[in-house]
Amino acid sequence: MSALIFSRIILVQRTLLPLLFITGILLPLSAISKELTTLQPFYRSVTLSGFTYPRQEMTVTSEVSGRCEEIVADIGEPIPENGILATIDPTFILLDITANTIAQEQTERQLAQEEKTLSRYTTLLSKKSTPQAQLDEVSLATDLHHITLKKLVNEEKRLKEQLKRHTLKGPQGWLVIERFAEQGEYIQAGKPIARLGDFQRLIVPLALTYSELQALNGKQPISLFFPDLGAEVPATIYRSAPVSDASTRKIHVDLITNAKQSNLQQQLQGGMRAEVQLISGEDTGSFLVPHSALINRYEASWLVAPDGRRIQVILVGHSDDDQFSIVSGSELKAGQQVQLSPDPLQ
Template sequence: MREITLTVFTSACARLPLVTEASGRVQSIYYDVGATIGGESRFARMDDTFLRLKLEEVNVEQTRLCLQIAFDKREVNRYEKLLRQNHAVVSQLDTFQQTLANHQNEQWRLEVESRVLNERLKRTKVLAPTGWRVTERDVEPEQWVNVGEHIGEVADFTILTVPFALTPEQHAALTNMSKQFDGIHLTLSELGQQVAASMWRTISGFAPTTRKIAIELKLRTAVASSCGGLRTELVIPTPERSGAVMLPPETVRQSFEEHWVDPVEGNPNRVLLLGSYSGPDGKKLRIGSPEVFPGARFKISPEEKAMDEMQSDHAAAKATK
């Protein structure tokens, strides 16, 4: 197996740009960069003075119409009685009925206008999800903004994610790791902490430039510093395809700047040290040589032989892929 280490940085699982739905003067800003949105879910508020004045005007007009409609209904009832007594003409009754209908329609129009104004008043508040953290703030109190203008951004750091771009081979190895009992583990090198992770989402699109698969992992272990930008390392064991093999460190001896192995039968072979790997079977060295192949057996190096002979009568190790 060959060990591949990928390094990325943590990020929020979701981001939300904040824009205004009404133009006007910024009346209040409730949070600065780095603050967490509270239970009221407010980020900013626009000046709503003229909207409230307009709503008061509509309410006054509705009150006037209610009194006018009550008067019109009394007039209609009175002329209906006079018409039955032949003391009035039909045209007079029709006039009062039409006046009553016009005033009722005007009252319905004002009700709709009142609902529109109330909705516009609600939209003077720029809301943000509770518990999210402010990452950008682009306005100040008393500043004029237009409809749809970007005034800030919040992000959800309650779940930290790490993005990776993997080859199909690496993606298959990571998928296999996620199905194992131990699962996926990441190392936060700056915090010195190892955390558990799981597959969060796989981007279905294909990047022609990199020819890699974009995925995101989700951290399942609580982190003391829950923020973006934490250096994260992922170690993926992949099959060895270069002809190199894995050997225990005690079978490789160093002479000056060269590395050698001693076959159980045959002469010593000079090898090239390509790296190391720590797996379930302990630490292994990755070496390459035309004379070394999987299944070959090698002697324990003299430095380790004395100790090993106390534990085993046959001091030898087998090369693996």
């Protein structure tokens, strides 16, 4: 009887020991086989805003004095196809041109007469019928009339060029931003008439840190969002300052976009607020993890390492799309792996 009991005990031991051994192996393996996720650095989202300005501005200034006969375009109106913005009374310059024309005709007739006289005296000198001094005098008079005619022709060019200055022009299609003169007003030479702007293409000035500039350079394509219109339009970098501003320590960058956009019914204009969103490359010391990777209890949060070790972290917030939690901690680093769905605290 005792032999039978002893044999049964040995059988139970032989059966249970392998089961306990297998269980001891399988439990750690189940912990190790937990699905893992990798910590991703959290980069701050930055929204920069600026207001639209014309791509280029210019001030039209009168080079001559006189009464303003006409100003073609008013504030907000475009320069017409002929480019004429204003005209200044050309009466006196036209009179000077007429006087120059008369003087040229007079000189040409005198020159023709002197050339006939020179030809006659040359013939007489060859026959020894006149002294050399007389021929030299006639030759000098002829040369002086040639010089006078050249001066009058040059004066005519100057007067006609000055006449052009009585018509003030600007680039076709540019809009009048400011007007400084009225029709009938006497204009002094050097006085500004109007300030014009090229609103066919618009500039959006921004002030960026170096990391924001790097993010902007890597953002292709660049989109500008107009809150007043609720629409986005494409843009490109127009120019970038080579140095930062001494007071703000930021770099001036201009974005440029077309005023006419296919997705907009109305044309963009100056003074509209535009926004561009960037992901700054600055190290924030925070990381993105799925919500399921966090264990939260009593306003404290933990992540669980692959070996089951708990890592206490600070919950900073959530991503804009609410797909991830933003955490920080002294033990965290980019690329580190943690359990995706750890067991809850007991």
